[in-house]
Amino acid sequence: MANFIQKIFSREPNSADRAKDRLRLVLINNRTDLSATGMEALKDDLLEVLEYNFLAPF
Amino acid sequence: MSAKVITITSGKGGVGKTTATANLGAALASTGQRVACIDADIGLRNLDVVLGLENRIVYDLVDAVEGRCRLKQAMIKDKHIPDLFLIPSAQTRDKTAVSPSDMIRLCDELRPDLDWILIDSPAGIERGFKNAIAPADQVIVITNPEVSAVRDADRIIGIVEAEEKGAPKLLINRLNPEMVRQNNMLSADDVVDLLAIQLLGIVPEDKNVIISTNKGTPIALDGKSPAGQAYQNIARRIMGEDVPLMDLDKGSGLFGRISSVFGSGD
Numbered sequence: 001m002a003n004f005i006q007k008i009f010s011r012e013p014n015s016a017d018r019a020k021d022r023l024r025l026v027l028i029n030n031r032t033d034l035s036a037t038g039m040e041a042l043k044d045d046l047l048e049v050l051e052y053n054f055l056a057p058f
Numbered sequence: 059m060s061a062k063v064i065t066i067t068s069g070k071g072g073v074g075k076t077t078a079t080a081n082l083g084a085a086l087a088s089t090g091q092r093v094a095c096i097d098a099d100i101g102l103r104n105l106d107v108v109l110g111l112e113n114r115i116v117y118d119l120v121d122a123v124e125g126r127c128r129l130k131q132a133m134i135k136d137k138h139i140p141d142l143f144l145i146p147s148a149q150t151r152d153k154t155a156v157s158p159s160d161m162i163r164l165c166d167e168l169r170p171d172l173d174w175i176l177i178d179s180p181a182g183i184e185r186g187f188k189n190a191i192a193p194a195d196q197v198i199v200i201t202n203p204e205v206s207a208v209r210d211a212d213r214i215i216g217i218v219e220a221e222e223k224g225a226p227k228l229l230i231n232r233l234n235p236e237m238v239r240q241n242n243m244l245s246a247d248d249v250v251d252l253l254a255i256q257l258l259g260i261v262p263e264d265k266n267v268i269i270s271t272n273k274g275t276p277i278a279l280d281g282k283s284p285a286g287q288a289y290q291n292i293a294r295r296i297m298g299e300d301v302p303l304m305d306l307d308k309g310s311g312l313f314g315r316i317s318s319v320f321g322s323g324d
Contacts, residue, residue, distance in 0.1 A: 016241045016244050016245070019248075023244075
């Protein structure tokens with residue numbers, strides 16, 4: 001019962017949705033020939049741009 | 059008669075390549091088609107036990123390739139279905155014993171006498187896999203609705219397309235409709251969305267698969283079991299028939315039954 005209540009009130013998506021979200025990223029990685037360091041560099045660049053444009057108010 | 063060569067592969071191990079090869083072979087042959095199943099997993103043979111033919115092996119694939127026997131001598135006749143044959147792999151050799159051109163030559167020799175040649179690929183993307191897809195006219199990629207299997211399937215699809223084998227077709231194995239309904243398993247639609255290739259069929263998770271493998275009798279011969287029926291449908295699709303996907307929600311659990319009464323199960 002506690003489990004059931006927790007399920008109703010928690011905002012955590014079901015595991016199938018999480019699997020799908022994770023796979024989307026994994027498959028992008030599969031299909032681009034980007035190396036691990038290249039991917040890291042891209043991630044850093046993206047974060048920098050986001051930070052610059054949408055600086056968090058905290 | 060000139061056989062079409064279909065290779066069944068997956069990248070990841072343990073998703074059901076061998077079971078699918080045995081059952082599609084059995085389902086095709088039970089309609090009167092002449093079928094040979096080739097086990098291309100050299101060193102780790104298993105197709106023989108799934109078909110229940112492990113005690114009849116005299117010669118194997120490597121013997122035929124290296125000329126120690128005629129190809130026909132390496133073909134084992136199935137116990138249940140007269141038009142089904144197995145070419146077992148060697149147990150004591152490794153993948154380098156056979157080359158992709160050996161596989162092409164072997165299949166070309168078999169083609170005139172058969173309708174279908176099904177090749178059970180080993181897991182991985184190395185030599186054994188390359189051997190298995192070399193003679194293929196069509197590739198079937200099998201996966202489970204699970205993160206690691208889908209990731210490897212995607213890699214395999216990329217390689218098959220790069221080898222100019224055409225777009226492979228997708229077989230989703232071991233789908234649990236109850237878990238999909240609870241949104242705790244990727245649905246067939248999710249997997250098709252992610253992999254973006256044509257769906258050939260869905261085989262539901264079914265305990266009868268283990269029972270039939272224990273006996274060495276392909277489940278495809280049991281049309282009453284969900285998995286057996288699924289394999290028969292897939293075989294008919296391979297032969298070009300337009301067979302609708304089966305309703306996997308039928309009669310499973312109280313909720314399924316109630317919702318099907320109210321017509322919301324579809």
